[in-house]
Amino acid sequence: MRLQILDTGHGFGTKALFSFIQLVSRQPVLDVVKLVSYRPDFYGKPMSKVTQEVMRGPSSWSVAERELMAAFIAKTNRCEFCTKAHSAVAQRAFGDRRSVSNALSGLDTANVSEPLRSTLHMLGKLTREHTLNANDVSAVLAAGASRQQIEDALAICFVFNVIGRLADAFEFAVPGPEAFEAGAKYILTRGYR
Template sequence: MPHIALPEGLPGIRGALAFRPATAKPLNELAEVLLFGPNSLAPGERELIATYVSHLNDCHFCQSIHGAVAAAHLDGDEDLVKRVKADFQHAAISQKLKALLLIASKVQRGGKHVTRADVEHARTLGATDTEIHDTVLIAAAFCMYNRYVDGLGTTQPLDEAMYRERGKMVAQKGYVEGSKDYLPAEAAAH
Protein backbone atom coordinates (compact mmCIF):
# COMPACT_ATOMS: atom_id res chain seq x y z
CA MET A 1 0.00 0.00 0.00
CA PRO A 2 1.58 3.29 -1.08
CA HIS A 3 2.37 5.80 1.66
CA ILE A 4 0.61 8.59 -0.29
CA ALA A 5 -2.34 8.55 -2.70
CA LEU A 6 -0.64 7.47 -5.94
CA PRO A 7 -2.67 6.85 -9.11
CA GLU A 8 -4.10 3.34 -9.09
CA GLY A 9 -3.12 0.83 -11.73
CA LEU A 10 0.38 2.25 -12.20
CA PRO A 11 2.92 0.12 -10.35
CA GLY A 12 6.35 1.17 -9.15
CA ILE A 13 7.88 4.33 -10.48
CA ARG A 14 5.09 4.83 -12.99
CA GLY A 15 2.64 5.70 -10.20
CA ALA A 16 5.13 8.04 -8.54
CA LEU A 17 5.90 9.77 -11.83
CA ALA A 18 2.21 10.16 -12.69
CA PHE A 19 1.62 11.69 -9.25
CA ARG A 20 4.13 14.48 -9.97
CA PRO A 21 4.52 15.01 -13.75
CA ALA A 22 6.82 18.02 -13.30
CA THR A 23 9.48 15.76 -11.80
CA ALA A 24 8.62 12.88 -14.15
CA LYS A 25 9.89 14.74 -17.20
CA PRO A 26 13.53 15.18 -16.08
CA LEU A 27 13.63 11.73 -14.44
CA ASN A 28 12.45 10.06 -17.66
CA GLU A 29 14.83 12.18 -19.73
CA LEU A 30 17.75 11.11 -17.52
CA ALA A 31 16.78 7.43 -17.90
CA GLU A 32 16.46 7.96 -21.66
CA VAL A 33 19.98 9.41 -21.97
CA LEU A 34 21.60 6.87 -19.65
CA LEU A 35 19.87 3.70 -20.80
CA PHE A 36 18.38 4.19 -24.24
CA GLY A 37 20.27 6.94 -26.08
CA PRO A 38 23.36 6.54 -28.25
CA ASN A 39 26.32 5.11 -26.34
CA SER A 40 29.25 2.77 -26.92
CA LEU A 41 27.75 0.48 -24.26
CA ALA A 42 24.82 -1.44 -25.70
CA PRO A 43 21.40 -0.73 -24.18
CA GLY A 44 21.31 -4.28 -22.78
CA GLU A 45 24.61 -3.69 -20.98
CA ARG A 46 23.40 -0.42 -19.48
CA GLU A 47 20.14 -2.06 -18.40
CA LEU A 48 22.16 -4.83 -16.73
CA ILE A 49 23.99 -2.16 -14.71
CA ALA A 50 20.65 -0.63 -13.66
CA THR A 51 19.26 -4.08 -12.86
CA TYR A 52 22.28 -5.10 -10.80
CA VAL A 53 22.26 -1.91 -8.72
CA SER A 54 18.50 -2.27 -8.19
CA HIS A 55 19.10 -5.88 -7.10
CA LEU A 56 21.75 -4.74 -4.61
CA ASN A 57 19.27 -2.16 -3.29
CA ASP A 58 16.57 -4.87 -3.03
CA CYS A 59 14.11 -2.83 -5.10
CA HIS A 60 11.78 -5.46 -6.55
CA PHE A 61 10.07 -3.21 -9.09
CA CYS A 62 13.25 -1.70 -10.54
CA GLN A 63 15.25 -4.91 -10.73
CA SER A 64 12.26 -6.65 -12.34
CA ILE A 65 11.43 -4.01 -14.93
CA HIS A 66 15.02 -3.20 -15.86
CA GLY A 67 15.86 -6.89 -15.92
CA ALA A 68 12.98 -7.33 -18.36
CA VAL A 69 14.20 -4.42 -20.50
CA ALA A 70 17.74 -5.89 -20.43
CA ALA A 71 16.41 -9.30 -21.47
CA ALA A 72 14.43 -7.71 -24.31
CA HIS A 73 17.63 -6.08 -25.59
CA LEU A 74 19.48 -9.41 -25.15
CA ASP A 75 17.21 -11.52 -27.38
CA GLY A 76 15.01 -12.54 -24.45
CA ASP A 77 17.88 -14.00 -22.38
CA GLU A 78 16.25 -13.82 -18.95
CA ASP A 79 18.69 -16.44 -17.63
CA LEU A 80 21.63 -14.11 -18.30
CA VAL A 81 19.91 -11.37 -16.30
CA LYS A 82 19.43 -13.80 -13.40
CA ARG A 83 23.07 -14.92 -13.60
CA VAL A 84 24.30 -11.32 -13.53
CA LYS A 85 22.23 -10.61 -10.43
CA ALA A 86 23.38 -13.80 -8.69
CA ASP A 87 27.10 -13.65 -9.56
CA PHE A 88 28.13 -11.38 -12.42
CA GLN A 89 31.76 -12.53 -12.22
CA HIS A 90 30.67 -15.94 -13.57
CA ALA A 91 28.05 -14.70 -16.03
CA ALA A 92 28.59 -14.86 -19.79
CA ILE A 93 29.33 -11.14 -20.20
CA SER A 94 32.46 -9.29 -21.26
CA GLN A 95 35.31 -8.67 -18.87
CA LYS A 96 34.81 -4.96 -19.47
CA LEU A 97 31.18 -5.17 -18.32
CA LYS A 98 32.28 -7.15 -15.25
CA ALA A 99 34.72 -4.35 -14.38
CA LEU A 100 31.96 -1.77 -14.85
CA LEU A 101 29.55 -3.78 -12.68
CA LEU A 102 32.21 -3.85 -9.96
CA ILE A 103 32.42 -0.05 -10.15
CA ALA A 104 28.60 0.16 -10.08
CA SER A 105 28.47 -2.06 -7.00
CA LYS A 106 30.93 0.21 -5.24
CA VAL A 107 28.92 3.31 -6.15
CA GLN A 108 25.85 1.57 -4.71
CA ARG A 109 27.65 1.23 -1.35
CA GLY A 110 28.97 4.80 -1.57
CA GLY A 111 30.86 6.72 -4.24
CA LYS A 112 34.06 6.90 -2.22
CA HIS A 113 34.38 3.11 -2.45
CA VAL A 114 35.40 3.45 -6.12
CA THR A 115 39.18 3.50 -6.41
CA ARG A 116 41.59 4.65 -9.07
CA ALA A 117 42.59 0.99 -9.41
CA ASP A 118 38.96 0.05 -10.21
CA VAL A 119 38.86 2.68 -12.95
CA GLU A 120 42.28 1.72 -14.34
CA HIS A 121 41.24 -1.94 -14.41
CA ALA A 122 38.11 -1.05 -16.41
CA ARG A 123 40.26 1.01 -18.80
CA THR A 124 42.67 -1.91 -19.36
CA LEU A 125 39.64 -3.94 -20.44
CA GLY A 126 38.61 -1.30 -22.97
CA ALA A 127 36.23 0.92 -20.99
CA THR A 128 36.22 4.52 -22.16
CA ASP A 129 35.97 7.51 -19.87
CA THR A 130 32.39 8.03 -21.07
CA GLU A 131 31.49 4.43 -20.24
CA ILE A 132 33.03 4.77 -16.78
CA HIS A 133 31.22 8.09 -16.27
CA ASP A 134 27.91 6.66 -17.40
CA THR A 135 28.33 3.55 -15.24
CA VAL A 136 28.85 5.73 -12.17
CA LEU A 137 25.87 7.91 -13.09
CA ILE A 138 23.61 4.92 -13.82
CA ALA A 139 24.52 3.41 -10.44
CA ALA A 140 23.98 6.71 -8.62
CA ALA A 141 20.72 7.42 -10.46
CA PHE A 142 19.38 3.96 -9.71
CA CYS A 143 20.11 4.38 -6.03
CA MET A 144 17.85 7.45 -6.29
CA TYR A 145 15.20 5.73 -8.43
CA ASN A 146 15.16 2.68 -6.10
CA ARG A 147 14.76 4.84 -3.02
CA TYR A 148 12.04 6.86 -4.76
CA VAL A 149 10.07 3.70 -5.59
CA ASP A 150 10.55 2.06 -2.19
CA GLY A 151 10.36 5.25 -0.14
CA LEU A 152 6.82 5.91 -1.38
CA GLY A 153 5.81 2.30 -0.80
CA THR A 154 4.72 1.94 -4.43
CA THR A 155 2.80 -1.09 -5.63
CA GLN A 156 5.28 -3.71 -6.85
CA PRO A 157 3.53 -6.64 -8.56
CA LEU A 158 5.07 -10.10 -8.60
CA ASP A 159 3.71 -10.93 -12.08
CA GLU A 160 6.77 -11.60 -14.26
CA ALA A 161 4.65 -11.50 -17.42
CA MET A 162 3.66 -7.87 -16.70
CA TYR A 163 7.33 -6.87 -16.39
CA ARG A 164 8.26 -8.87 -19.50
CA GLU A 165 5.62 -7.14 -21.65
CA ARG A 166 6.42 -3.66 -20.32
CA GLY A 167 10.14 -4.40 -20.72
CA LYS A 168 9.70 -5.22 -24.41
CA MET A 169 7.80 -1.98 -24.93
CA VAL A 170 10.44 0.13 -23.15
CA ALA A 171 13.25 -1.61 -25.05
CA GLN A 172 11.53 -0.65 -28.28
CA LYS A 173 10.27 2.87 -27.47
CA GLY A 174 12.56 4.15 -24.71
CA TYR A 175 11.67 5.96 -21.52
CA VAL A 176 10.30 9.26 -22.82
CA GLU A 177 8.11 7.73 -25.54
CA GLY A 178 7.16 4.85 -23.25
CA SER A 179 5.87 7.26 -20.60
CA LYS A 180 3.24 8.73 -22.91
CA ASP A 181 0.72 6.07 -21.88
CA TYR A 182 0.62 7.27 -18.26
CA LEU A 183 1.80 10.90 -18.20
CA PRO A 184 0.08 14.05 -19.47
CA ALA A 185 1.37 15.09 -22.88
CA GLU A 186 3.36 18.06 -21.54
CA ALA A 187 5.25 15.87 -19.05
CA ALA A 188 5.93 13.07 -21.52
CA ALA A 189 7.11 15.38 -24.34
CA HIS A 190 10.78 15.98 -25.02
Protein backbone atom coordinates in the same frame (compact mmCIF):
# COMPACT_ATOMS: atom_id res chain seq x y z
CA MET B 1 5.44 3.89 4.07
CA ARG B 2 3.17 3.80 1.06
CA LEU B 3 1.85 7.25 0.29
CA GLN B 4 -1.76 7.24 -0.90
CA ILE B 5 -0.93 10.20 -3.11
CA LEU B 6 0.37 7.71 -5.71
CA ASP B 7 -3.12 6.23 -5.92
CA THR B 8 -5.27 9.31 -5.39
CA GLY B 9 -3.21 12.41 -6.15
CA HIS B 10 -3.71 12.65 -9.91
CA GLY B 11 -6.05 14.84 -11.91
CA PHE B 12 -8.92 13.63 -14.07
CA GLY B 13 -6.86 13.50 -17.29
CA THR B 14 -4.12 11.42 -15.71
CA LYS B 15 -6.65 9.07 -14.12
CA ALA B 16 -8.28 8.63 -17.54
CA LEU B 17 -4.87 7.84 -19.03
CA PHE B 18 -4.25 5.26 -16.31
CA SER B 19 -7.61 3.65 -17.07
CA PHE B 20 -6.70 3.50 -20.75
CA ILE B 21 -3.29 1.96 -19.98
CA GLN B 22 -4.93 -0.65 -17.78
CA LEU B 23 -7.54 -1.43 -20.42
CA VAL B 24 -5.01 -1.83 -23.24
CA SER B 25 -2.27 -3.62 -21.30
CA ARG B 26 -4.59 -5.66 -19.07
CA GLN B 27 -2.05 -4.98 -16.33
CA PRO B 28 -2.08 -2.64 -13.34
CA VAL B 29 -0.46 0.75 -13.86
CA LEU B 30 2.99 0.46 -12.33
CA ASP B 31 3.80 2.71 -9.40
CA VAL B 32 6.77 4.17 -11.27
CA VAL B 33 4.32 5.53 -13.87
CA LYS B 34 2.17 6.93 -11.09
CA LEU B 35 5.21 8.60 -9.53
CA VAL B 36 6.43 10.32 -12.71
CA SER B 37 2.85 11.43 -13.41
CA TYR B 38 2.42 13.08 -10.02
CA ARG B 39 3.81 16.63 -10.16
CA PRO B 40 5.44 15.93 -13.54
CA ASP B 41 7.06 19.34 -13.84
CA PHE B 42 8.85 18.88 -10.52
CA TYR B 43 10.09 15.30 -10.89
CA GLY B 44 8.53 13.27 -13.70
CA LYS B 45 9.54 15.22 -16.81
CA PRO B 46 13.09 16.11 -15.71
CA MET B 47 13.85 12.59 -14.46
CA SER B 48 12.30 10.97 -17.54
CA LYS B 49 14.48 13.18 -19.74
CA VAL B 50 17.65 12.25 -17.83
CA THR B 51 16.73 8.55 -17.81
CA GLN B 52 15.97 8.56 -21.54
CA GLU B 53 19.32 10.19 -22.31
CA VAL B 54 21.27 7.81 -20.06
CA MET B 55 19.51 4.65 -21.20
CA ARG B 56 18.82 5.39 -24.87
CA GLY B 57 21.14 8.25 -25.79
CA PRO B 58 24.46 7.80 -27.58
CA SER B 59 26.74 5.30 -25.82
CA SER B 60 29.07 2.50 -26.79
CA TRP B 61 27.23 0.38 -24.19
CA SER B 62 24.34 -1.45 -25.83
CA VAL B 63 20.78 -1.03 -24.61
CA ALA B 64 20.97 -4.56 -23.19
CA GLU B 65 24.19 -3.78 -21.29
CA ARG B 66 22.73 -0.58 -19.87
CA GLU B 67 19.59 -2.41 -18.75
CA LEU B 68 21.78 -5.07 -17.11
CA MET B 69 23.58 -2.26 -15.25
CA ALA B 70 20.21 -0.93 -14.05
CA ALA B 71 19.18 -4.40 -12.88
CA PHE B 72 22.54 -4.94 -11.17
CA ILE B 73 22.33 -1.61 -9.33
CA ALA B 74 18.76 -2.46 -8.26
CA LYS B 75 19.82 -5.89 -7.03
CA THR B 76 22.73 -4.35 -5.11
CA ASN B 77 20.20 -1.99 -3.48
CA ARG B 78 17.85 -4.91 -2.82
CA CYS B 79 15.02 -3.09 -4.60
CA GLU B 80 12.71 -5.90 -5.65
CA PHE B 81 10.55 -3.80 -7.98
CA CYS B 82 13.51 -2.30 -9.88
CA THR B 83 15.41 -5.60 -10.04
CA LYS B 84 12.45 -7.41 -11.58
CA ALA B 85 11.59 -4.53 -13.90
CA HIS B 86 15.09 -4.06 -15.32
CA SER B 87 15.87 -7.78 -15.38
CA ALA B 88 12.82 -8.21 -17.62
CA VAL B 89 14.00 -5.40 -19.93
CA ALA B 90 17.58 -6.73 -20.02
CA GLN B 91 16.39 -10.27 -20.73
CA ARG B 92 14.24 -9.06 -23.60
CA ALA B 93 17.06 -6.83 -24.93
CA PHE B 94 19.66 -9.62 -24.77
CA GLY B 95 17.15 -12.19 -26.01
CA ASP B 96 18.51 -14.47 -23.30
CA ARG B 97 16.94 -14.93 -19.91
CA ARG B 98 19.70 -17.13 -18.52
CA SER B 99 22.66 -14.78 -19.17
CA VAL B 100 20.96 -11.96 -17.26
CA SER B 101 20.08 -14.25 -14.35
CA ASN B 102 23.65 -15.59 -14.30
CA ALA B 103 25.15 -12.10 -14.26
CA LEU B 104 22.90 -11.06 -11.38
CA SER B 105 23.56 -14.18 -9.33
CA GLY B 106 27.27 -14.69 -10.01
CA LEU B 107 29.02 -11.87 -11.80
CA ASP B 108 32.49 -13.45 -11.69
CA THR B 109 31.33 -16.53 -13.62
CA ALA B 110 28.80 -14.81 -15.90
CA ASN B 111 29.26 -14.80 -19.66
CA VAL B 112 29.86 -11.05 -20.04
CA SER B 113 32.76 -9.06 -21.47
CA GLU B 114 35.58 -8.08 -19.13
CA PRO B 115 34.90 -4.34 -19.53
CA LEU B 116 31.24 -4.92 -18.54
CA ARG B 117 32.12 -7.23 -15.64
CA SER B 118 34.64 -4.73 -14.26
CA THR B 119 32.19 -1.87 -14.72
CA LEU B 120 29.47 -3.78 -12.86
CA HIS B 121 31.89 -4.45 -9.99
CA MET B 122 32.63 -0.71 -9.85
CA LEU B 123 28.92 0.18 -9.89
CA GLY B 124 28.28 -2.36 -7.13
CA LYS B 125 30.97 -0.81 -4.96
CA LEU B 126 29.71 2.71 -5.56
CA THR B 127 26.14 1.65 -4.78
CA ARG B 128 27.10 -0.18 -1.59
CA GLU B 129 29.83 2.09 -0.25
CA HIS B 130 28.91 5.44 -1.87
CA THR B 131 32.53 6.05 -2.83
CA LEU B 132 35.14 5.18 -5.44
CA ASN B 133 38.86 5.85 -5.64
CA ALA B 134 41.39 6.12 -8.46
CA ASN B 135 42.24 2.42 -8.18
CA ASP B 136 38.59 1.46 -8.78
CA VAL B 137 38.47 3.49 -11.99
CA SER B 138 41.94 2.31 -13.07
CA ALA B 139 40.80 -1.31 -12.78
CA VAL B 140 37.88 -0.64 -15.11
CA LEU B 141 40.15 1.13 -17.60
CA ALA B 142 42.62 -1.77 -17.43
CA ALA B 143 39.76 -4.20 -18.19
CA GLY B 144 39.17 -2.36 -21.46
CA ALA B 145 36.38 0.12 -20.73
CA SER B 146 36.84 3.62 -22.09
CA ARG B 147 36.60 6.82 -20.05
CA GLN B 148 33.33 7.60 -21.83
CA GLN B 149 31.93 4.16 -20.95
CA ILE B 150 32.80 4.79 -17.30
CA GLU B 151 31.06 8.18 -17.40
CA ASP B 152 28.01 6.60 -19.03
CA ALA B 153 27.93 3.84 -16.41
CA LEU B 154 28.21 6.37 -13.57
CA ALA B 155 25.24 8.28 -15.01
CA ILE B 156 23.24 5.03 -15.04
CA CYS B 157 24.29 4.45 -11.42
CA PHE B 158 23.03 7.90 -10.44
CA VAL B 159 19.65 7.46 -12.14
CA PHE B 160 18.91 4.01 -10.76
CA ASN B 161 20.09 4.75 -7.25
CA VAL B 162 17.61 7.66 -7.17
CA ILE B 163 14.76 5.62 -8.66
CA GLY B 164 15.47 2.59 -6.48
CA ARG B 165 15.41 4.65 -3.32
CA LEU B 166 12.12 6.26 -4.34
CA ALA B 167 10.66 2.83 -5.16
CA ASP B 168 11.55 1.62 -1.69
CA ALA B 169 10.50 4.83 0.06
CA PHE B 170 7.08 4.77 -1.62
CA GLU B 171 6.79 0.98 -1.24
CA PHE B 172 6.14 0.33 -4.93
CA ALA B 173 3.85 -2.64 -5.41
CA VAL B 174 5.57 -5.62 -7.04
CA PRO B 175 3.19 -7.05 -9.65
CA GLY B 176 3.42 -10.44 -11.32
CA PRO B 177 5.76 -11.34 -14.19
CA GLU B 178 3.15 -10.48 -16.84
CA ALA B 179 3.21 -6.81 -15.80
CA PHE B 180 7.01 -6.71 -15.95
CA GLU B 181 6.97 -8.37 -19.37
CA ALA B 182 4.45 -5.79 -20.64
CA GLY B 183 6.57 -3.00 -19.17
CA ALA B 184 9.75 -4.41 -20.73
CA LYS B 185 8.12 -4.58 -24.14
CA TYR B 186 6.97 -0.98 -23.80
CA ILE B 187 10.33 0.33 -22.58
CA LEU B 188 12.25 -1.37 -25.37
CA THR B 189 9.85 0.06 -27.94
CA ARG B 190 9.34 3.58 -26.56
CA GLY B 191 12.15 4.17 -24.10
CA TYR B 192 11.75 6.17 -20.91
CA ARG B 193 9.62 9.02 -22.20
